[in-house]
Amino acid sequence: MEKQQAELRRDLEAHKQFKTSGTPDAELDQLKLLIRCSACNLRFKNTIIMKCCHVFCKECLDMRISTRQRKCPNCSDPFGVGDVKPIYL
Numbered sequence: 001m002e003k004q005q006a007e008l009r010r011d012l013e014a015h016k017q018f019k020t021s022g023t024p025d026a027e028l029d030q031l032k033l034l035i036r037c038s039a040c041n042l043r044f045k046n047t048i049i050m051k052c053c054h055v056f057c058k059e060c061l062d063m064r065i066s067t068r069q070r071k072c073p074n075c076s077d078p079f080g081v082g083d084v085k086p087i088y089l
């Protein structure tokens with residue numbers, strides 16, 4: 001009986017260790033992918049195109065506006081200066 005309990009506890013410890021060392025990193029990587037601008041992959045997304053609801057970093061959208069390539073990098077939908085709004089997370 002005591003032996004079984006010890007084994008159970010060991011299983012529990014192993015499970016805990018797996019949880020603390022395994023999952024958060026993978027989750028963090030996925031989160032980083034989600035919040036990183038898909039146009040430059042460098043900066044965080046902080047500006048939304050209201051027309052198609054795609055989100056990029058301000059620099060990428062500013063660059064497109066100033067070079068008159070006013071198309072969404074994701075879906076190529078044209079957008080105007082007034083369609084771009086900052087988002088606050």
Ligand SMILES: [Zn+2]
Pocket residue numbers: 037038039040041042043056057058059060
């Ligand atoms: Zn960008």
Ligand SMILES: [Zn+2]
Pocket residue numbers: 049052053054072073074075076077
């Ligand atoms: Zn789009």
